[in-house]
Amino acid sequence: MHVVVVAGSPALREAIAAWLGGVKRVRIVRTAASAKDLDGQRIECDLVVASGLEGSRELRAIGKRIGSQAGLVALTLGTTPLPAGWAGVRPGASRTHVLDHARAHPERNLAASGAVLSALAVATAAAVAAFLYVPRFGVSFERAALAYAERYPDTSVWWHVWGSGGPLLASSSWPLIKGAALTGLGPAAFVLLAALAGAVLGIALQALVLRAGARRSALALSLVVVIGPALWVWPRGGDVGSLVGLTGVVLALAGSVTRNLRVLATALAVAVSSFGGVLWMAAAVVAAIASAVRSRQRRRATFAGVVFGVLASAAVTLPPVAARGLEGLRPSLARTPAASDLVPVLATVAVVLVVLARGRLRVPALGVAAALLVAGNALALVVPVHAPEPSRIPTSGAFGRLAVHPAEALAIVTSNPDVPTTGDEVPAEIMVGAGGRTETNALLERLGADRARTPDRTSAIIFNERDWAVLDRDRLLFAAPIIRPILTAGITPTxxxxxxxxxxxxxxxxxxxxxxxxxxxxxxxxxxxxxxxxxxxxxxxxxxxxxxxxxxxxxxxxxxxxxxxxxxxxxxxxxxxxxxxxxxxxxxxxxxxxxxxxxxxxxxxxxxxxxxxxxxxxxxxxxxxxxxxxxxxxxxxxxxxxxxxxxxxxxxxxxxxxxxxxxxxxxxxxxxxxxxxxxxxxxxxxxxxxxxxxxxxxxAMQLTGPYGRPAGTVCPPGAADPRPAAGAEAVTCADVLDNATATSIFQSPTRWRVRLKVATTHLLFKERFHPEWRAYQVEQRVGGSESTTPLPIRPTVDGHMYVTLPPNARIVDFVFERHPLEAASRGVSAVATFVLLAISFFLWRRR
Structure with a gap:
């Protein structure tokens, strides 16, 4: 129930407001000293309570201002006649008696219904725009992560192969990608995620416009931003995380309209922005604090919301830093930043300018906003969209690697998550045949590349002339002459x-x-x-x-x-x-x-x-x-x-x-x-x-013999499945590398096992060295249980992993384990979220 209190004395106003506000269902929306204080303002209320005014003239003015939309109550001794429409209540009456005179405001109910319908319209427009502007196929780190999350849903770390098989770990936007992968929609899940982010941003922008008082233009301004191509520059390039970050910033600004639930709204905005990265989260924090600078009560609630939001998002923001150090603060872009990356921000700023412009600044601000919108949308239309749809490349299994040109690496990975690739370690001049054959073979062998994909037919001819085996002329695939597979045990000089x-x-x-x-x-x-x-x-x-x-x-x-x-x-x-x-x-x-x-x-x-x-x-x-x-x-x-x-x-x-x-x-x-x-x-x-x-x-060292070459063929019926919980999925024989020295088994991207047949000196694992990789010597006990002993992993000059084996080693596991801070961050997020919801529920019940 919305109540307006009008009383000449400040002390009396505060007393009446506190008396009526003690009822949970009552919200004091306005206090005034006289009818004049209510002029020029839109007031939607259910009840007006007046006391201590200068005669019936003030009451008539208030009644004329409010009309018949709300109940009118005057706290009086009854010695003076009241104007028509006013009900007198003597001092000492109960609050229930006073509140019984309230009338439900029809326009406020219609306004609430209209806001819901407007939000649905904006969300629908965002979904349509996303499916129009965002390509189903594209090249980006996020799309590659989506492909890997779909291929290996049971893996504790979702990652993609980029540069000698090295994982680009724990980008802060990847929890969203992981969630999108669970839908099973494939590349369309990325478009759906972009549509959801755009819809939430449009609704938040509409709420921000409503808060500023521009009720009539709220829907139109939100649709201008959502429908225009400027907002979709980031997801068109494969970056949906930045769009989510901007959404969090707008939510932080729009959340300032709330009162009792301000803590929850601010925390939610900060948590949403964290999926875009630490910089976006910092921007949301600044926006939330700036919106509450003028009010001490709001400052306290906003600061509390910011603290809870930062703590609740720890599980999103800490893993990138724990996994990659300061590199984890960088956005996972597949390209260098460009001027077009500012277009979505400019479009949002243009709408804010339209809303906030007042007085003489209104006309210049409208001109600047219009110029920003036109320029931003025009620039968005001319930005090229790199969205190839490369053909499927047959896999040779987990123990081989496809050497590709750096410009093609992400495109290959996105469409072929089963094909381990390397891109950043293969110089472009090598891939087009500029290097000598010995040098090229050595480089590809050190990377474990059993095959190479050349970027064009000119280089394909060069490789062919150097006696490379042609695997697929249409796909420009060639076989490297000699390789050592990705995970091998052997005796080799070191x-x-x-x-x-x-x-x-x-x-x-x-x-x-x-x-x-x-x-x-x-x-x-x-x-x-x-x-x-x-x-x-x-x-x-x-x-x-x-x-x-x-x-x-x-x-x-x-x-x-x-x-x-x-x-x-x-x-x-x-x-x-x-x-x-x-x-x-x-x-x-x-x-x-x-x-x-x-x-x-x-x-x-x-x-x-x-x-x-x-x-x-x-x-x-x-x-x-x-x-x-x-x-x-x-x-x-x-x-x-x-x-x-x-x-x-x-x-x-x-x-x-x-x-x-x-x-x-x-x-x-x-x-x-x-x-x-x-x-x-x-x-x-x-x-x-x-x-x-x-x-x-x-x-005078004796070298280990041939290691074998992964073939990528499907295992015959009845063959043992080396991977746990593989279900009915076909297993390639290349997931097992068997030779005279050892049997190496690929179980998942984060778990490999080697069963040694003879005593040997070392293991070479051509995967990117990372501190969270662990090597364990496994001892099998009677009854099937296993005990493990950690073995030191040392990096090679190629960034791979080398393990010296003890004489009694028979089974060795390579396992990628999450950083201990990741588990701690999840605990912090869980506790902060629980406390936040408990406080919000208490405040809601109190209201």
Whole structure:
């Protein structure tokens, strides 16, 4: 019941308002001192209560202003006659007696019905516009996530393969995508989600316009925004999260019209905006606080709503940060931001300008708003929509990977969630055939790519001329000659690279340049400096590469490497042309600027051996050099050198250690061979390859045989299903990789299992390294139970995962586990939501 109180005395007004407001069903919509205070305002009420006014003239004016739409009650002693329509009530009467004079306001009921009908009209228009403007197929991270969520609904992490199979984890808008996947509508679910977001935004915009008093134009203004193409620029490009974020901001502004439920409305707006990302949530918080600055009571309710909204959305906003650090704050766009991304915001601002404009500013504001709407919709119409519908590509199973051009990666993933792909690690020039065959094969093999899709027929011809096997000429599919599948167990020489992140990236590019595929050599990277490692860790690997100056304590680093050499270690040390003091008691390295013809090679080559030095012409540019150095003062240490005068820029050394058959081996270089090889210097590449070959030959390791090639064929009837709860779904034989060493099983994108048949040294998992991946050694007990022991996972220079196996390992699981903060965030959200609903229910009951 809406009640208006009119009394001359402020104290009397407050007393009557408090007296009547004590009834839950009563809402005091207006208090006034006289009839004049009610002029010029639209008043919709059920009852007017007056007292302490100056005679019947005031009562007649109020009656004329209100008319017969509400009951009229005057609190009087009855000594003065009342105007027609007024009912007198003596002091001391009960509140029920006063409230019985109320009349239900017909226009207010009609207005409520009209608001509902208008909201339905806006929602319908938004749905129609979404299905007109948003393409059913498109390219974006969100669409790729939708495809994966549909393909693997039972997986705890919904992700898509992007760049060496690496998951782009926990984008804040993906809970919406996950929910859309549950509808089973496929690509149409994305359009439906965009329609729902647009409908809510239109209704919120209508409420905002109504709050500002523009009742007649509310429906028209909302329809202008919803029907125009400007609002749909983001979902047309595959980004529905930003539209949801903008919806939350508008809801925060529109929610300021509420009173008793203001806490709930504000919290809901902040929670909705969080699905667009942290920046959108921050914008909603600012909008909510700005709308309540003038009222102390509203400020308290708004601040409480903001706090509850932030806590309730923790399960949405924290997982991206927990999974990817500050990268989780970035929007998951498949393209760079463009000027057209501002169009939906401009359209919304235009409507706000129309509503808020007053007085002399109204005409200029209307002009600016009209210009914004016209320009925004025109720009939205000319923005190109990249919405290809690529054909289905047959899968070769979970253990193979399709190498595609970066521009095609998301399109392939969106339409082919069963096909693991790689895009960001394959340079475009490699995909069009600019690289050499050895380099190309090594790069694709290191990525586990058993097939490649070329971007056009020109490059297809180039690959064909290089004897690539043509799988499908129409789809431009070719088979890579040699691969090592995504998850394999084996015995392969390994290099432990000790370098900082930037140097490790260069070294990895150099390994690809020399054709050191993982069939021959696996390069494991240690981000920790030399002096923080121990001897047992170094001895897990065939050889150690020290690149740059990766140490903080030269004394501890020297002691460790000295003990490693004493145990017949193999060290490749290149200080990346950086002068200064060195470890192992070596002389200081100094800068040299020489031309190639100033170098000379000193080496005695035996008749049946290959030369260690291939740099016959030296190297141009800046290098560093040192005086002669001997390990343990061994006169026979130096086998071959490249010198400038008496200073060494390259030194090969080896010696017998403690009577052992194996010898300590070491290459010292001041030429920065990895950087030169990665830059395309053929002489540096040949020298680096020769140095690695020398050490691996002397290490004399026996390599594991063929690993097998995934075929993607359907398993015959009666074959064992390696995946749990697969149901009636067809299982491809490529979900199981079986060879003489081990049986590797793909169970889901977040769980893989390896059953070893023979003792082996390591597992190589060509999936993107992430701290939440875990490796467990599994022990099967009598009765079927299992116990697990964690094994350390180490990154390779390619960003993949390497695990050293203990001798008794028989079963090993790779499991992706959620970050512990994710479980905590879900708990915080659940508690905050429960408390918020309890408080809102209490306030509603109190009303």
């Amino acid at each position: 290099v432990l690279l000790i370098a900082d992140e930037a140097d490790a990236r260069v070294f990895g590019e150099a390994m690809a340049a020399v054709g050191a595929a993982t069939e021959r050599l696996i390069t494991v990277w240690s981000p920790r400096p030399v002096d923080e490692l121990d001897l047992d860790f170094l001895q897990e690997f065939t050889m150690v590469a020290v690149y740059g100056r990766p140490w903080t304590s030269a004394g501890r680093a020297s002691d460790l490497l000295q003990r490693y050499l004493d145990g017949s270690g193999f060290i490749l040390m290149d200080i990346a042309s950086r002068p200064g003091s060195q470890i192992l008691g070596m002389p200081d390295a100094v800068n040299l600027q020489r031309s190639a013809d100033e170098y000379r090679v000193v080496e005695e080559v035996k008749d049946d051996a290959l030369p260690l030095v291939t740099l016959a012409a030296g190297a141009d540019g800046r290098v560093v050099a040192m005086d002669q150095w001997r390990y343990r003062d061994d006169a026979a240490w130096e086998l071959a050198t490249v010198r400038v005068g008496t200073e060494r820029v390259l030194q090969f050394g080896a010696t017998k250690v403690a009577g052992e058959a194996l010898a300590a081996h070491m290459l010292w270089s001041g030429l920065d061979l990895p950087a030169r090889a990665a830059a395309g210097d053929e002489a540096a590449r040949d020298q680096l390859e020769r140095a690695i070959q020398w050490m691996l030959t002397d290490a």
